[in-house]
Amino acid sequence: xxxxxxxxxxxxxxxxxxxxxxxxxxxxxxxxxxxxxxxxxxxxxxxxxxxxxxxxxxxxxxxxxxxxxxxxxxxxxxxxxxxxxxxxxxxxxxxxxxxxxxxxxxxxxxxxxxxxxxxxxxxxxxxxxxxxxxxxxxxxxxxxxxxxxxxxxxxxxxxxxxxxxxxxxxxxxxxxxxxxxxxxxxxxxxxxxxxxxxxxxxxxxxxxxxxxxxxxxxxxxxxxxxxxxxxxxxxxxxxxxxxxxxxxxxxxxxxxxxxxxxxxxxxxxxxxxxxxxxxxxxxxxxxxxxxxxxxxxxxxxxxxxxxxxxxxxxxxxxxxxxxxxxxxxxxxxxxxxxxxxxxx
Numbered sequence: 159x160x161x162x163x164x165x166x167x168x169x170x171x172x173x174x175x176x177x178x179x180x181x182x183x184x185x186x187x188x189x190x191x192x193x194x195x196x197x198x199x200x201x202x203x204x205x206x207x208x209x210x211x212x213x214x215x216x217x218x219x220x221x222x223x224x225x226x227x228x229x230x231x232x233x234x235x236x237x238x239x240x241x242x243x244x245x246x247x248x249x250x251x252x253x254x255x256x257x258x259x260x261x262x263x264x265x266x267x268x269x270x271x272x273x274x275x276x277x278x279x280x281x282x283x284x285x286x287x288x289x290x291x292x293x294x295x296x297x298x299x300x301x302x303x304x305x306x307x308x309x310x311x312x313x314x315x316x317x318x319x320x321x322x323x324x325x326x327x328x329x330x331x332x333x334x335x336x337x338x339x340x341x342x343x344x345x346x347x348x349x350x351x352x353x354x355x356x357x358x359x360x361x362x363x364x365x366x367x368x369x370x371x372x373x374x375x376x377x378x379x380x381x382x383x384x385x386x387x388x389x390x391x392x393x394x395x396x397x398x399x400x401x402x403x404x405x406x407x408x409x410x411x412x413x414x415x416x417x418x419x420x421x422x423x424x425x426x427x428x429x430x431x432x433x434x435x436x437x438x439x440x441x442x443x444x445x446x447x448x449x450x451x452x453x454x455x456x457x458x459x460x461x462x463x464x465x466x467x468x469x470x471x472x473x474x475x476x477x478x479x480x481x482x483x484x485x486x487x488x489x490x491x492x493x494x495x496x497x498x499x500x501x502x
Contacts, residue, residue: 159441161210161222164229166492168202171236173485180481194235194243196292196417200299201247201284202232204425208306209254211440212273216260224253244288251281268324269312272331276305279338286342293413294342297352300420301338304394305331307428308359311367311387314435318368330359346405353401356420360395364388379434379447382455386431389459393423396466411469422484423462430455433495444502450494457487 175191175198177184191198206229213221231246255277262270280302283295312319312327334355341348364370369391372384397419400412407413434447461483468477 161206161225161229162441164226164233165203165206165210168198168206168229168232168236169488169492171232172199172203173488175236176481176485180478182478182482188236188238190238190240191236193292194240196296196299197243197247197284197287198232198235200303200421200425201228201250201280202235204303204421204429205247205250205254205280206232207429209250209257211436212254212257212261214440216257216264218260221253221257221260224250224257226250227253244284247284247287248281251277251284255281268328269309269316272305272312272327273309275331275335276302276309279305279335282339294345296417297338297341297348300352300356300397300416301334303421303425304356304359305334307425308363310428310432311363315368318371319366323366326362330355330362334359341406349401349404349406353398353403356398357395357402358398360391360398364391364395367391378449382447382451383431383435386427386455389455390424390427390431393419393427393459393462397424411473414469415466418462418465418484422458426458426488427455430458430491433491434498437495437499441499443499445495445499446502448494448498450498451491454487454491454494457483457490461485461487 171186171191172195174184174186174188175195178187178189179192179195206225209225209228210222213225227246227250231243231250233243234240234246235243255274258270258274258277262274279298283298283302286295286298308327308330312323316323334352337348337351337355339348341352367387369384369387372380373388375381375384397416400407400416400419404412407416430451434445434451437445461480464480464483465477466480468474468480
C-alpha cells in the first residue's frame with residue numbers, strides 16, 4: 159500500500175504538471191513540474207504500478223525495491239530534487255530488470271525473456287536522461303510501455319492468441335527495441351521503423367486477443383475490459399501511423415499526438431482495463447467491477463479525441479479542453495477504484 163501510494167502521488171504530481179503545461183489553473187504552481195512531467199508519469203507512476211505487480215509475482219522481499227525506487231524517483235522529481243530523482247529512476251530500473259531476470263530464472267521461457275528485454279529501453283532512457291533531452295528519449299519509453307503491456311496480454315491470453323503468439327511477440331519485441339535504439343542515432347529512420355512496429359503490434363493484438371469476443375458479451379466486466387483493450391489498440395495504431403508517415407515529430411502537434419496516443423490512449427487505457435483483474439492480486443484485496451468504471455474510460459478517450467482534433471485544427475480551446483478532460487479522467491478513475499475497493 160505504501161508503494162502504491164508513491165505511485166499515486168507521482169500520478170497527482172504528473173497531472174499537476176500537465177495542467178501547468180496547458181496554461182490552466184493547477185493546485186501546485188511549481189515552475190519545474192512541466193519539465194519532468196513525462197518521466198514522472200511514465201516511470202514514476204506507470205513504472206511503479208507495473209514493477210509492483212511483477213514484484214508480487216516474484217514473491218521476494220527485495221523485489222519491492224524496484225517499485226519503491228521508481229516511486230521515490232518520481233516524487234523526488236516532483237519535489238524539485240532533479241538529480242536525485244534521475245538517479246533513483248536509474249536504480250529503480252536496474253532493480254526492475256533484476257526482478258524480471260529473477261522471473262526468467264524461475265521460468266526460462268521466451269515470453270519472460272521479452273519482459274526482460276522490455277526493461278532495457280526504459281533503463282537506457284533513465285540513464286541517458288542525465289545527458290540527453292527528454293524529447294529524444296520518447297521512442298525508448300514507448301518501447302518499454304508497449305512491450306511490457308504486449309507481453310502481459312500474451313501471458314493473460316495465451317490460448318486465445320494461438321500457438322504462434324510467442325514467436326510473433328519475440329519478433330515484434332526485437333523489431334521495436336532495435337527501432338527505438340536506432341531513433342537515437344537516425345531520428346527519422348528509427349521513428350518510421352518504430353511506427354511500423356507499433357502498427358504491427360496493435361494489429362496483431364486487435365486481431366488475435368480476446369477483446370473482440372469480450373466486447374460482444376453481455377457481462378459487464380468482460381464488455382468493459384474488451385472495450386478498453388480495443389480502444390487502446392486503436393490509439394497505439396494511430397501513434398504508429400503518425401511516426402511511420404512523419405518520422406521524428408517535427409511539429410508540436412505531431413509530438414503531442416504520438417506521446418499522448420501512446421501513453422494515455424494506449425497505456426492508461428490498459429491500466430483501466432486490467433485494474434479489476436490485476437489490482438486484487440497485487441493488493442490482496444478485492445476491487446470488484448462496477449458500472450461507474452465506464453465514466454473514467456469514456457472521459458479518457460473522449461478527452462483524448464478532442465485533444466487530437468485540437469492538434470489537427472491549430473490547438474486552441476478544443477485542444478486545451480480535451481487535455482483537461484483527460485486529467486479529470488485519471489482523477490475520476492483513482493476515486494472510482496478506491497471507492498470500489500472500500501465498498502468491497
